[in-house]
Amino acid sequence: MNLFPVRAIYAAEMARTRRTLLQSIVSPVISTSLYFVVFGAAIGSRISEIEGVSYGAFIVPGLIMLMLLTQSVSNASFGIFFPKFSGSIYELLSAPISHVEIVIGYVGAAATKSIVLGLIILATAGFFVPLEIAHPLWMLTFLVLTAVTFSLLGFIIGIWADGFDKLQLVPLLVITPLTFLGGSFYSIDMLPPIWQTLTLFNPVLYLVSGFRWSFYGISDVSLMASVTMILVFLALCLAVIAWMFRTGYRLKP
Amino acid sequence: MDPSSLNDLHQASRLNDPDASRSVAEPVISISGLDKVYAGGFHALKAVDLSIRRGEIFALLGPNGAGKTTLISVVCGLVNPSGGEVRVDGFDNVRDYRQARALIGLVPQELTNEAFETVWNTVSFSRGLFGKSPDPAHIERVLKSLALWDKRNNRLITLSGGMKRRVLIAKALSHEPRILFLDEPTAGVDVELRRDMWDVVRQLRDSGVTIILTTHYIEEAEEMADRIGVINGGQIVLVEEKAALMRKLGSKQLTLHLHAPLAEVPVALADYDLQLAADGSELIYTYDGTRDGDEGSSITALLGDLDAAGIAFKDLHTRQSSLEDIFVDLVKERT
Ligand SMILES: Nc1ncnc2c1ncn2[C@@H]1O[C@H](COP(=O)(O)OP(=O)(O)O)[C@@H](O)[C@H]1O
Ligand SMILES: [Mg+2]
Numbered sequence: 001m002n003l004f005p006v007r008a009i010y011a012a013e014m015a016r017t018r019r020t021l022l023q024s025i026v027s028p029v030i031s032t033s034l035y036f037v038v039f040g041a042a043i044g045s046r047i048s049e050i051e052g053v054s055y056g057a058f059i060v061p062g063l064i065m066l067m068l069l070t071q072s073v074s075n076a077s078f079g080i081f082f083p084k085f086s087g088s089i090y091e092l093l094s095a096p097i098s099h100v101e102i103v104i105g106y107v108g109a110a111a112t113k114s115i116v117l118g119l120i121i122l123a124t125a126g127f128f129v130p131l132e133i134a135h136p137l138w139m140l141t142f143l144v145l146t147a148v149t150f151s152l153l154g155f156i157i158g159i160w161a162d163g164f165d166k167l168q169l170v171p172l173l174v175i176t177p178l179t180f181l182g183g184s185f186y187s188i189d190m191l192p193p194i195w196q197t198l199t200l201f202n203p204v205l206y207l208v209s210g211f212r213w214s215f216y217g218i219s220d221v222s223l224m225a226s227v228t229m230i231l232v233f234l235a236l237c238l239a240v241i242a243w244m245f246r247t248g249y250r251l252k253p
Numbered sequence: 254m255d256p257s258s259l260n261d262l263h264q265a266s267r268l269n270d271p272d273a274s275r276s277v278a279e280p281v282i283s284i285s286g287l288d289k290v291y292a293g294g295f296h297a298l299k300a301v302d303l304s305i306r307r308g309e310i311f312a313l314l315g316p317n318g319a320g321k322t323t324l325i326s327v328v329c330g331l332v333n334p335s336g337g338e339v340r341v342d343g344f345d346n347v348r349d350y351r352q353a354r355a356l357i358g359l360v361p362q363e364l365t366n367e368a369f370e371t372v373w374n375t376v377s378f379s380r381g382l383f384g385k386s387p388d389p390a391h392i393e394r395v396l397k398s399l400a401l402w403d404k405r406n407n408r409l410i411t412l413s414g415g416m417k418r419r420v421l422i423a424k425a426l427s428h429e430p431r432i433l434f435l436d437e438p439t440a441g442v443d444v445e446l447r448r449d450m451w452d453v454v455r456q457l458r459d460s461g462v463t464i465i466l467t468t469h470y471i472e473e474a475e476e477m478a479d480r481i482g483v484i485n486g487g488q489i490v491l492v493e494e495k496a497a498l499m500r501k502l503g504s505k506q507l508t509l510h511l512h513a514p515l516a517e518v519p520v521a522l523a524d525y526d527l528q529l530a531a532d533g534s535e536l537i538y539t540y541d542g543t544r545d546g547d548e549g550s551s552i553t554a555l556l557g558d559l560d561a562a563g564i565a566f567k568d569l570h571t572r573q574s575s576l577e578d579i580f581v582d583l584v585k586e587r588t
Contacts, residue, residue: 008381012374019369087365091424094329095382096354252333253291 005097009105010112013079017113024075025117028067032121035063036128039185050187051218056129061212062184063125068118068143069150069179069204073171076110076154081161084251093252099245103155110151111144118143132215138223139214145230146207150175152237159250178204188220203229279343280304281432281463282328287337289323289487297323299487301337305432305465310458312478312495313467320487321467322362325434329359341432355383358430360421362437362467368410372401375409376423383428395426398453415446422453433457435466439473451477507538507552509559510568521562525555536566 017024039059047055083089092102125131133139161167182204188196199205200221210226213219219226244251282305289298297320305311313321326332328339330350339346341353367375376392396402399419409417418438425433435454439447454477458464468474474481475495482492491498514533526539540551559566 002384004381004384004386008378011381012370012378015374016369083367086367087361087363088367090329090331090359090361090365091379091382093331094354094357094359096351096384097382098351248333252331 001101002097005095006101006105006108009092009102010109013106013109014112016079017075017109024071024113025120028071028117029120029124032063032067032124033128035059036125041128050190051216053216053218054129057131057216058187058212059185060122060125060129060131061215062179062208064118064121064143065146065204065208065211066176066179066184067121068114068146069175069207070171071117072110072114072147072150073154073157073175074167075113076107076151077158077161077167077170078154079106079110080155080158081167084159085164089251099242102245103152103241107148107151107155110154111147114147114151115143118147134217135214139211142207142211142214142226142230145234146211149230149234149237152234152241156237156240156244159244162250175204178202179208183208183220187218203233206230279307281307281342282465283340284324284328285338287324287327287339288335289320289327289332290335297487298327301484301487301489303482303489303492305463306480308458308461308463309479310454310464310466310477312474312481313465313484314469314471314474314481315467315484316469319469319484321469321484322436323487324484325359325436325465325467329357329434330354355428356431358425358428358433360418360425360433360435360438362440364414364417364421369408371406371408372396372412372420372423373405375420376427379424380427385428391429392423392427395423398456399423399426400449415442418442419446419450422450426457430462432463432465435464437467437469439468439470505540505571507540507555507569507571509536509538509566510534511536512565512567515564519562519564522555522558525558536564 036056036059039055041056043055049055050058083092122131157167157170161169181199182202183199184204188199188205191199206221206226206229209220210223210230213223213226243249282303284301284303287298287301287303288296290296301320301324303324313324315321323332327334328341328346330346334347339353342356344353344356346353370378373392373396376396377387377389380387380392393402396405399422401416401419401423404412404416409420412420418441422435422438433454438450438454442450454464454466466473466477478495480492481495481498483490508530511534515529515536516533518527518529518536528537528539529535530537538552538555
């Protein structure tokens with residue numbers, strides 16, 4: 001492995017973030033704060049506690065997950081879509097670099113951004129509600145695994161998309177609904193039984209549940225189920241990316 | 254522009270060039286049986302065989318849609334080949350892609366627009382992407398040689414089209430390639446810049462870089478190239494030394510505008526290749542324009558014989574058949 005290309009891609013992607021700092025960091029922080037005001041303060045005053053955790057604190061892991069998923073996907077998809085769109089992808093494809101190096105550069109940068117963002121949102125949440133993190137190492141593990149996995153998904157979407165509309169489509173039509181329906185803002189115990197069963201098919205539930213467990217020790221599904229789910233998803237994304245590069249799907253005619 | 258600085262820097266890299274010991278006769282790029290069928294079924298390259306010699310300027314000449322960009326793209330790894338093989342300095346461009354690609358710099362046909370990067374950053378990025386350690390002094394020399402030094406902190410969006418194209422050249426040179434592909438480098442570039450660009454290209458060639466350029470302008474191939482390959486409909490129609498090509502097909506014509514029209518070529522002049530045109534008011538003499546020594550004497554002899562035959566003319570001009578004519582002939586032959 002040659003580190004110079006990886007470093008070049010990573011640095012260029014991070015530079016892009018700095019140029020769009022407002023959009024990349026400030027706006028997710030503002031919207032998270034709004035969630036706290038609306039959900040935590042307004043609704044939380046009516047829902048007192050869930051399994052011994054105040055509602056405001058209960059939604060923190062779900063909120064971080066929501067941001068982590070949407071930002072990972074949008075950062076990584078844009079990162080690889082833009083060179084395709086601008087034409088500068090020719091340079092990436094003609095460079096003496098392996099597919100692995102390309103992925104590490106782009107996905108690494110996108111995941112880094114999401115992780116930093118997740119930590120910033122966590123800190124922001126600390127201003128609104130008292131926080132406790134029961135299993136900090138697990139919390140970080142989930143944070144990193146989720147950021148990497150969904151950045152890989154974003155990378156796939158960026159290669160697949162042939163227009164800005166498609167780039168927006170998946171986050172809008174898939175990620176956000178799944179996150180909202182995946183127990184970010186409630187425990188699935190609060191749903192009628194039929195919905196509980198349906199929710200078990202939502203992969204995001206496993207992420208949110210595991211992540212929330214690392215905070216408060218409470219979960220909708222077992223820790224093992226959460227870890228397995230995310231690893232399966234990670235492997236799936238890697239397989240798709242490997243296939244895309246091998247066949248040149250939407251990269252090489 | 255200051256091409257000499259570029260020359261210096263490539264001279265430097267040449268001294269410790271590990272390839273220098275390789276045989277010069279061995280082609281730096283050898284393409285054999287290369288085929289490309291695009292997904293839609295379009296057969297863009299048909300069994301292309303081509304060898305590029307080390308250190309030459311090779312012009313790939315052909316009309317729009319001939320397959321020039323496709324050929325370059327397959328060599329550089331942008332397009333998957335459907336069949337055949339490409340070797341770059343002995344390395345298979347698919348199996349040994351790292352070694353093969355590290356030798357190549359590519360200046361694409363289309364301008365790209367990473368609008369918000371600065372010139373310096375985008376050129377430095379290219380060097381890193383090609384796996385080279387940072388070398389600000391080299392980047393500085395490249396930018397200076399392309400007259401981009403003053404613009405190094407400008408964002409690309411603020412540059413003119415000609416400057417953007419030079420940035421693409423700078424990106425390709427940032428990693429010190431031994432082979433440079435220029436795909437229609439002068440499309441949309443003004444005359445002055447074109448001349449400067451050719452100066453840089455010649456300097457690069459002088460420093461040992463092999464240059465392959467595509468063009469559909471015959472004058473460009475004629476002016477720049479050591480050898481010319483003509484491609485049409487995905488097939489290489491011909492590859493020749495430029496000089497040999499000109500010699501083979503490059504006859505010259507001398508046209509004499511006569512005072513009084515002639516009904517036919519006088520018998521006294523039967524030894525010359527003469528034709529009448531414009532209702533007998535023009536006399537056209539076709540001769541081999543490349544046998545330099547003979548040219549003057551055969552014309553002098555003709556003019557003497559004309560005088561002796563009492564044929565007077567008021568004007569004369571010569572015309573050399575250009576590659577354009579040659580090309581039109583070749584393509585006509587094929588179809
Ligand atoms: N991605 C593609 N898919 C299908 N056909 C293509 C593609 N790229 C180029 N072609 C076709 O291949 C032919 C050769 O194109 P190209 O190599 O760009 O020619 P040139 O560079 O000589 O003008 C053209 O007819 C073009 O339409
Ligand atoms: Mg072309």
